[in-house]
Each structure stands twice: as C-alpha cells, then as structure tokens.
Amino acid sequence: MSGKDKQGLFELYEKEDVERADELVFGRVSDQNRRGFLRGAGLTTMTALVGAAIPFAANMPAGFIPVALAGEDTITGKDGLTLLNDRPLNAETPPHLLNDEITPTTRHFIRNNGIPPESFSPDGWMLTIDGLVDKPMKLSIADLKKNFEVVTEALTIECGGNGRAFFDPPAKGNQWTLGAVACSNWTGVRLMDVLKAAGIKDNVIYTAHVGADTHLSGKPGKLSLSRGVPIEKALNPHNLIAFEQNGEAIHPMNGAPLRLVVPGWPGSCSQKWLNRIYLRDVVHDGPKMTGKAYRTPNRPVEPGEKVEKKDFDIIHAMPVKSLITSPQTGGTTSNGVVEINGHAWSGDDAIAAVDISIDFGATWMKANLGVAANPYAWQNFNARVSLPKKGYYEVWARATSTTGVAQPHAIAWNPKGYLNNSMHRIAVRSV
Amino acid sequence: MTLPKLQSIILQVLLVAIIMIGAVGFYVTSSLATADATSNVVEPDELAQWGLPLDLGREEVEVYCSACHSLRLVAQQGLTKGDWDELFDWMVEEQEMEEMPAEDRNLVLNYLSKHRGIDRKLKKN
Numbered sequence: 001m002s003g004k005d006k007q008g009l010f011e012l013y014e015k016e017d018v019e020r021a022d023e024l025v026f027g028r029v030s031d032q033n034r035r036g037f038l039r040g041a042g043l044t045t046m047t048a049l050v051g052a053a054i055p056f057a058a059n060m061p062a063g064f065i066p067v068a069l070a071g072e073d074t075i076t077g078k079d080g081l082t083l084l085n086d087r088p089l090n091a092e093t094p095p096h097l098l099n100d101e102i103t104p105t106t107r108h109f110i111r112n113n114g115i116p117p118e119s120f121s122p123d124g125w126m127l128t129i130d131g132l133v134d135k136p137m138k139l140s141i142a143d144l145k146k147n148f149e150v151v152t153e154a155l156t157i158e159c160g161g162n163g164r165a166f167f168d169p170p171a172k173g174n175q176w177t178l179g180a181v182a183c184s185n186w187t188g189v190r191l192m193d194v195l196k197a198a199g200i201k202d203n204v205i206y207t208a209h210v211g212a213d214t215h216l217s218g219k220p221g222k223l224s225l226s227r228g229v230p231i232e233k234a235l236n237p238h239n240l241i242a243f244e245q246n247g248e249a250i251h252p253m254n255g256a257p258l259r260l261v262v263p264g265w266p267g268s269c270s271q272k273w274l275n276r277i278y279l280r281d282v283v284h285d286g287p288k289m290t291g292k293a294y295r296t297p298n299r300p301v302e303p304g305e306k307v308e309k310k311d312f313d314i315i316h317a318m319p320v321k322s323l324i325t326s327p328q329t330g331g332t333t334s335n336g337v338v339e340i341n342g343h344a345w346s347g348d349d350a351i352a353a354v355d356i357s358i359d360f361g362a363t364w365m366k367a368n369l370g371v372a373a374n375p376y377a378w379q380n381f382n383a384r385v386s387l388p389k390k391g392y393y394e395v396w397a398r399a400t401s402t403t404g405v406a407q408p409h410a411i412a413w414n415p416k417g418y419l420n421n422s423m424h425r426i427a428v429r430s431v
Numbered sequence: 432m433t434l435p436k437l438q439s440i441i442l443q444v445l446l447v448a449i450i451m452i453g454a455v456g457f458y459v460t461s462s463l464a465t466a467d468a469t470s471n472v473v474e475p476d477e478l479a480q481w482g483l484p485l486d487l488g489r490e491e492v493e494v495y496c497s498a499c500h501s502l503r504l505v506a507q508q509g510l511t512k513g514d515w516d517e518l519f520d521w522m523v524e525e526q527e528m529e530e531m532p533a534e535d536r537n538l539v540l541n542y543l544s545k546h547r548g549i550d551r552k553l554k555k556n
Contacts, residue, residue, distance in 0.1 A: 083503075084503070084507065085500065085501055085503045085504045085507070086501045086503060087500055087501040087503075088500060165553060169509070169511075169549040170508065170509035170510065170549055170551070172508060172510065172514070172518065174504070174507060175507045175508075175553055215526075215527065216499035216500055216526070217498075217499050217526060217527035217528070218499075219527050222527065287525075291521075291525070
C-alpha cells in the first residue's frame with residue numbers, strides 16, 4: 001500500500017478517539033486496561049488483515065495499527081480489492097474473488113464520489129422523507145425497524161461504469177474492469193412502504209436521494225452526487241432502505257449506517273449514507289443527474305464520436321451480463337477438464353440462459369443455470385468443459401435475459417463509458 | 432560442466448545484471464523526481480509509476496489537480512487534447528476548481544495530452 005492509500009486509515013485514527021477507530025476499523029473492543037480484544041471482538045478481522053494468527057494479541061494496546069498493514073495495498077475490512085483511486089476511494093474486486101453466491105462484505109466493490117461522512121454510527125442517524133408528500137417524516141433507524149416490515153434480499157448492485165477500462169478510445173472516469181458488481185444480502189425496509197406511509201402526491205414523477213457525503217472541493221453544502229429514479233421504479237417492492245449488509249453493520253465505505261439499494265439500475269441510484277429522500281414533479285436535477293453523467297446517447301454512435309448534451313438519455317436498467325468467477329483467468333488444466341462457475345444478471349429482468357464457448361464463439365453449450373435467491377439477485381451458473389487437446393483456449397460466457405436479449409461481442413461505445421456488457425472471456429491452457 | 436548448467440549460470444548472471452540495471456535506472460529517475468535541495472531523502476517516484484512521468488508541466492499538474500482528488504484519477508485517463516481542455520472547463524464550471532492562469536493551463540494541457548493521450552497504457556494492477 002502506498003503512503004497515500006494508508007492516509008485514510010491513519011487519518012481515521014487521528015480524527016476519532018482510538019477506541020472508536022478500533023471499533024470502526026477492526027470491530028475491536030479492548031478490555032478495561034485498554035489492551036487486548038474483549039471477547040475476541042475484532043481479533044478475527046485483524047488476524048485476517050495481517051494474514052496470520054497473533055499469539056500476543058492480548059498485549060496489543062488500543063489504537064494499535066499492526067505495522068504489517070503499513071506496507072500493503074489493504075483497504076480496511078476489504079479483502080483483495082484492486083484500488084483504482086484512493087481519494088475518493090474507488091476499488092473493484094477481481095472476478096475470481098467474486099465466486100461466492102452471495103458476495104461477502106469484504107469483497108463488495110466501493111465507488112465513492114465525495115468525502116464520506118464523519119460518523120457511520122446508527123445512533124442519532126435521521127432519514128427525512130419530504131418534498132411532494134402528504135406527511136413529511138423524520139425517521140431514526142429504530143423508527144424504520146419499528147414501523148415497517150424488515151426484509152432481507154440478495155440484491156445485485158453494479159456501477160454504471162463497470163467495464164469502462166475496455167473502451168477504445170478511452171472514456172473518462174474510473175477505469176473499472178470487471179469487478180464493480182456484487183450481490184450481497186441486504187436487510188432493511190421497502191422504499192415503497194416508506195414512501196406510501198408518507199403519502200405520494202398525484203403529481204410526483206421522480207425521487208431525489210441525498211446522502212451525508214460532501215463534495216470533494218469541501219465547499220459547504222455542495223453535494224457530490226444526488227440521483228433519483230422515476231416513481232414507477234421507486235415503487236418496485238425490491239428497493240430497500242438498508243441498514244445491514246450480510247447480517248452485520250454495512251461496511252462504512254458501502255454506506256453505513258443507512259443506504260438505498262435500488263437493484264438493477266446504475267449503482268449511483270442506490271444512494272449511500274442516505275439521509276433524505278424527497279419527491280418531485282420534475283425529473284430530478286441533482287449533481288450527476290444532468291450533463292452527460294450516467295447518460296448514454298439516444299442512438300448508436302461511432303467510437304470517439306462527439307455527441308451533444310441534448311442527445312443523451314438517462315440510463316435506466318443495467319444490461320444483461322455475466323461474469324466467470326472460476327477458474328481465475330490465466331490458469332492451466334492438466335487433464336483437459338475445466339469446471340466453470342459464474343453469475344449472470346440483467347437489470348429489471350431475470351436470466352433465461354447462459355451459454356459457454358471454448359472455441360472463440362464458433363459453438364456454444366448450455367451452462368447449468370440456478371434460480372435467483374429472489375428477483376434482482378444474480379443467478380449462479382456452472383458448466384464442465386473438456387478441452388479436446390493441449391493448447392490455449394478462451395472460455396466465453398454469454399447470458400440471455402428472459403426478454404430474449406443476449407450479451408454482445410463488441411462494446412456499444414459511448415462517450416462516458418457506461419453499460420459495457422460485452423462477453424467475459426477467460427484464458428485457460430491445457431498442458 | 433554440462434551445457435544446461437552453463438546455460439543456467441549465464442541466465443543467472445543475466446538476471447542479476449538486469450535487476451541491477453533496473454535498480455540503477457529506478458534510482459536515477461526517482462532521485463531526479465523527488466530529491467530537492469533541502470532534502471536528500473530519495474523516495475520512489477510514485478507518480479511515474481502511476482503513469483505521470485517527470486516532465487515539463489508535471490509540477491503544475493500536481494499543484495492544480497491534486498487538491499480535491501488523488502492524481503490516480505488523473506493518471507487513469509487517456510484523452511485527446513480537446514477532451515482534456517473540455518474537462519478543465521467542467522472542473523471549473525461544475526466542480527469548484529479555480530480557473531488556472533492561461534500559461535499554467537497550457538502547461539497542464541500539454542503535459543496531459545502528451546502523457547495521458549488516447550494511446551496511454553493502463554497500469555497493470
């Protein structure tokens with residue numbers, strides 16, 4: 001980890017009192033003498049981060065950052081993510097680390113747009129629901145749990161710019177390759193239930209979401225990103241106002257203590273550090289709703305073509321896509337057999353089929369396709385392929401949605417590098 | 432001495448030589464980059480590793496472009512000169528960047544279009 005990446009961790013320890021920082025970073029609680037790990041809290045995290053058991057853990061003073069962490073590319077509470085940008089933090093997960101059916105919190109990508117809030121504590125966190133509603137509301141997280149049904153669902157979140165790195169000519173923004181996608185279990189209340197309780201006025205057409213992160217310039221009151229969705233999408237029962245990720249506190253960089261999860265649409269619709277939702281009678285015009293942000297041209301364009309602002313449309317559902325998560329690209333097989341695992345997902349739709357090719361797309365075979373844990377969860381697939389003789393192969397995967405749309409070979413180039421759903425390919429050598 | 436053994440020794444010598452040349456090269460570029468008059472501590476040139484090598488205009492890029500975000504965001508890009516120029520306007524109009532004095536803006540523009548043009552290679556992670 002470079003000096004600059006480490007800054008975040010050390011800054012946190014400077015800003016917070018050490019015990020609070022311990023808890024945030026490692027989930028660690030020390031004993032009364034400010035040593036050790038009370039009931040082992042946080043020891044597993046720290047052990048995982050340093051990569052070995054710590055025999056003298058009981059002697060570690062509170063606020064202690066193992067020196068082993070100073071030399072590596074680690075993001076606290078994350079495992080094996082590739083850092084694209086350290087300020088704001090943007091990191092993706094290599095495909096082979098996304099093999100789990102439900103993405104562990106440690107492997108969920110991070111896309112930050114601004115400066116995260118100072119505190120990620122649920123205590124005192126308030127959510128305002130206002131704008132064009134009959135009864136504006138201010139709700140604590142306890143109020144949400146008390147007044148609405150609490151549900152848990154596996155939900156796919158993908159960054160609108162996932163796959164941007166493969167654009168030629170390059171497109172502006174973080175150069176995500178394949179791993180800005182995840183499907184964790186999220187626990188929360190339905191956005192629909194909360195909006196209905198507030199009373200949606202007849203003229204409402206759009207939501208507007210606000211989070212507690214601030215603009216990178218530090219200008220007071222300026223938002224880094226505030227997006228919304230058409231009210232029809234907002235009323236889909238699978239959108240959650242979530243307070244847990246995989247049964248535990250949400251990772252601070254994934255939006256603790258409260259976030260929206262609007263699956264199937266660009267991740268930016270799922271506002272992190274959520275503190276306000278207001279309803280509007282116009283298409284929301286917050287930061288990154290306008291201009292060319294999260295928009296694609298309203299017609300096919302030539303790679304590199306200049307497109308005027310007025311010819312851009314807001315992205316709605318993400319496209320059909322699949323990812324091979326095992327084996328890792330670049331591996332070898334000595335008996336010619338390769339067991340393939342992966343996931344497939346498609347915006348607001350489900351997946352009807354995943355096909356696999358080992359001959360650069362000339363012939364295809366069907367993979368075994370699992371059912372989704374619930375709508376908007378990705379579907380797992382597997383296949384066993386036999387490579388006919390020694391040599392270099394590529395395994396390609398192609399998902400088809402229930403609406404009959406399949407992944408393309410080529411990228412539909414667009415100026416801002418969104419929606420790359422071209423087929424995933426991995427290299428395998430038979431030796 | 433058998434032939435394979437000899438080959439392996441030659442290989443080893445070569446390898447050591449390559450590593451040494453590499454190390455010296457690295458030392459030289461990094462001292463150029465970061466050693467200044469007041470300090471003789473030499474740090475590796477992190478920016479060059481990200482794809483922003485030492486050249487005319489890099490200092491201005493550091494000054495103007497690292498206040499709000501890391502230069503990693505800048506280093507990831509590959510844009511035409513026109514698109515870099517347009518991006519500066521966006522940074523000023525929408526992201527609260529202060530307009531750069533014309534001379535510095537030119538230095539930054541020339542540096543970025545030379546080193547972060549559309550033919551740029553992404554750093555392999």
